[in-house]
Amino acid sequence: MSEEMDLEQGGDMKRFMFVNRKAPHGSIYALEALEVVLIAAAFDQDVSLAFLDDGVFQLRQGQNAKALDMKNFAPTFRALDDYDIEKLYVERESLDERGLSEDELIVPVEVVDRARMSALMTEQDVVMSF
Amino acid sequence: MLHTVNKSPWQAPSLEACLAHLGDERLLLIEDGVYAALAASDAAARLDDPARDGRIYALGPDLEARGIGTDQLAAGVEVVDYAGFVQLVAAHGPHQAWL
Numbered sequence: 001m002s003e004e005m006d007l008e009q010g011g012d013m014k015r016f017m018f019v020n021r022k023a024p025h026g027s028i029y030a031l032e033a034l035e036v037v038l039i040a041a042a043f044d045q046d047v048s049l050a051f052l053d054d055g056v057f058q059l060r061q062g063q064n065a066k067a068l069d070m071k072n073f074a075p076t077f078r079a080l081d082d083y084d085i086e087k088l089y090v091e092r093e094s095l096d097e098r099g100l101s102e103d104e105l106i107v108p109v110e111v112v113d114r115a116r117m118s119a120l121m122t123e124q125d126v127v128m129s130f
Numbered sequence: 131m132l133h134t135v136n137k138s139p140w141q142a143p144s145l146e147a148c149l150a151h152l153g154d155e156r157l158l159l160i161e162d163g164v165y166a167a168l169a170a171s172d173a174a175a176r177l178d179d180p181a182r183d184g185r186i187y188a189l190g191p192d193l194e195a196r197g198i199g200t201d202q203l204a205a206g207v208e209v210v211d212y213a214g215f216v217q218l219v220a221a222h223g224p225h226q227a228w229l
Contacts, residue, residue: 023138025195026162054138057165062197070195097140099170 014125020055033130041083048087136161174204181206
């Protein structure tokens with residue numbers, strides 16, 4: 001299956017997964033990950049994003065980093081669709097631990113359980129962690 | 131004494147360590163520490179006793195940045211602004227940061 005895909009796309013497309021495990025405003029990781037995701041999309045790669053552990057907080061509605069005089073980057077997640085990035089996976093167990101529900105998130109996502117998240121990771125060519 | 135915690139309770143055991151040493155003193159949640167005050171999370175219960183006594187605070191701008199409304203906070207958690215932070219230090223210092 002993957003060989004077929006490579007042939008179709010000239011062999012230069014890889015499956016990139018960006019794994020987001022950090023809360024959004026206490027460190028620069030979340031913002032930097034988003035920048036790299038947009039770069040990968042510009043190179044027409046097969047990009048997916050995974051949100052687990054504190055990374056699920058990146059997708060909370062109602063964030064306003066301007067309260068800290070920082071760039072309010074959360075709305076950028078809504079623009080990912082314009083870059084043909086449609087695969088956003090969120091781990092159910094991480095949401096549950098933090099009392100978050102899917103309808104509190106800023107964009108439509110696919111909520112997956114931990115086992116499915118693990119399987120998705122193994123399907124990738126490249127996994128980048130933030 | 132005024133304690134501060136700036137890590138999410140799932141990221142580091144800082145909150146746990148702080149609470150184990152809190153005694154009758156006060157705790158201000160700042161930065162990613164404010165996530166511990168989310169009423170719906172499995173962390174908030176740890177704050178029950180000191181929050182009931184009015185000894186748990188959360189920094190308002192850090193709540194706002196993270197989209198946490200005051201209606202989502204665990205019962206008894208008091209929101210302070212930066213001036214309130216200074217007042218807490220002045221009134222209850224010294225300050226210990228659990229990093």
